[in-house]
Amino acid sequence: MEQVFSGPADAGAEWKGGEGEKLAARHCLWPSDPGSTLSQPYQVSGVSGLGTGKPETLVFPSGLARLFSLPKANRDVDAASGIVPILHEDPRSGNCYKIKLTAALLGLPLQTRQYDILRGETRTPEFLGSVNSHGRIPVLQVGDWFLPESNAACWYLAAGSLLVPEDRFEQAETLRWMFFEQYSHEPNIATLRFWLQFVGEGNLSPQQASQILPKRIAGSDALARMDEHLDGREWFVGNRLTLADIVLYAYTHVAEAGSFPLRDYRHVCAWLDRVAGVPKFVTMG
Ligand SMILES: N[C@@H](CCC(=O)N[C@@H](CS)C(=O)NCC(=O)O)C(=O)O
Numbered sequence: 001m002e003q004v005f006s007g008p009a010d011a012g013a014e015w016k017g018g019e020g021e022k023l024a025a026r027h028c029l030w031p032s033d034p035g036s037t038l039s040q041p042y043q044v045s046g047v048s049g050l051g052t053g054k055p056e057t058l059v060f061p062s063g064l065a066r067l068f069s070l071p072k073a074n075r076d077v078d079a080a081s082g083i084v085p086i087l088h089e090d091p092r093s094g095n096c097y098k099i100k101l102t103a104a105l106l107g108l109p110l111q112t113r114q115y116d117i118l119r120g121e122t123r124t125p126e127f128l129g130s131v132n133s134h135g136r137i138p139v140l141q142v143g144d145w146f147l148p149e150s151n152a153a154c155w156y157l158a159a160g161s162l163l164v165p166e167d168r169f170e171q172a173e174t175l176r177w178m179f180f181e182q183y184s185h186e187p188n189i190a191t192l193r194f195w196l197q198f199v200g201e202g203n204l205s206p207q208q209a210s211q212i213l214p215k216r217i218a219g220s221d222a223l224a225r226m227d228e229h230l231d232g233r234e235w236f237v238g239n240r241l242t243l244a245d246i247v248l249y250a251y252t253h254v255a256e257a258g259s260f261p262l263r264d265y266r267h268v269c270a271w272l273d274r275v276a277g278v279p280k281f282v283t284m285g
Contacts, residue, residue, distance in 0.1 A: 085157070086111045086141040088131050092198065093117070094190055094250035095150035096138040097284040101246050102154045104282040106161055118198060150250075151178045154243050163243045173237045177244035180222070181251075188219030190251045192258030219258065223265050226252070230267035234274060241278055249275045254284070 085103075089096035089112055103110040115121035115137055123135045132139045132148045139146050140153035147153050155178075158164050165171050192215050195204055204212075226248065229236065236244040253272050256262055262269055275281070 083143050084109045084111055086113055087153075088113045088115065088122075088137050088139040088141060090115055090117045090122075090137055091285050093137060094193075094254060094284065095186070098150050098247050098250040099138055099140060099153045099157065101250070101282060102157050102163065102243065105241075105246070105278065105280050106157060106163065107280065108157055151182060151243075151247055154178075154247060158243050163241065163246065165238055165242055167238070170238045170242075174242050174244045177236050178247050180225075181244075181247045184218065184225070185222040185248065186251055188215040188222060189255050189258050189260060191215055192219060192260070193251065193254055194258075196259060197257040216259070219255070219260055223252070223255065223260060223262075223268060226271075227265040227267045230271050234271070241275065245271070245275055250284070 085108075087096065087099055087103075087110055089099075091097075091112075091114060100110065100112075102108075115127070117137065121127065122132070122137050128135055131141070131146060134148060136148060138150050138153060139148045140156060141147075142156070147156060155164070165174060192212065195201065195208060195212070201209075201212075226236075235241055236248065249272065252262075252268060253276075262272075
């Protein structure tokens with residue numbers, strides 16, 4: 001990296017190149033407390049060869065913008081590294097499907113290792129010791145690095161692609177729907193699907209059985225929120241498919257297996273067809 005600028009700037013400022021573009025592949029180092037409102041020296045560095053322009057400040061209301069382009073980590077998947085990520089998965093899991101769909105849409109190579117969660121294959125000492133001490137799939141393995149949590153894995157694969165909007169607000173909105181998926185959608189819709197389709201209602205513990213009604217109410221509410229948002233919109237964020245659509249598609253399209261009647265949500269149904277119609281789409285399994 002070549003240092004291209006060093007000088008004072010107010011806390012909360014972000015730098016961009018004089019040609020009107022952000023300093024892609026460059027970052028500002030904040031030498032002391034980022035919460036400070038005092039004027040502080042910045043270092044702006046960039047890869048040599050890129051046009052630097054004259055830095056100018058962009059002030060953000062939060063005053064916390066400072067690091068917007070991370071240097072490439074040496075564990076990154078790229079053609080030069082030759083690393084093909086491995087997805088530790090159970091093909092019946094929507095959380096695993098999200099990652100396979102992301103890779104397929106981006107044309108990224110992906111190997112898989114399969115486990116049967118109903119037989120406890122993610123709870124063995126080997127799995128706990130070498131893949132995920134939390135005992136869960138999916139886990140994305142990149143070389144010697146292991147990344148649990150489906151939405152984190154999707155983000156890892158899609159960062160820098162069109163599936164993650166470049167616009168700052170749209171990027172945050174993408175995260176908003178990804179968090180919604182994990183907090184309001186998946187724990188209700190995916191869990192009921194798992195209990196009813198794979199475990200069987202008669203095999204549930206009394207505690208699980210008592211959760212059916214609250215999960216049905218919360219899952220229906222999540223679908224209603226999605227339907228309301230999609231009224232007049234084609235995609236969850238902006239005007240094209242993003243990771244928000246991919247992660248929400250995974251368990252929504254199989255919600256009927258959890259006894260959620262999708263026909264009650266007509267905007268969701270139209271959106272499901274739209275997602276299934278994008279180039280390079282792959283089905284679950
Ligand atoms: N928040 C996690 C949820 C992971 C999760 O609950 N995985 C389930 C399958 S979808 C699992 O591994 N269950 C097996 C077990 O808990 O033993 C994610 O999005 O990846």
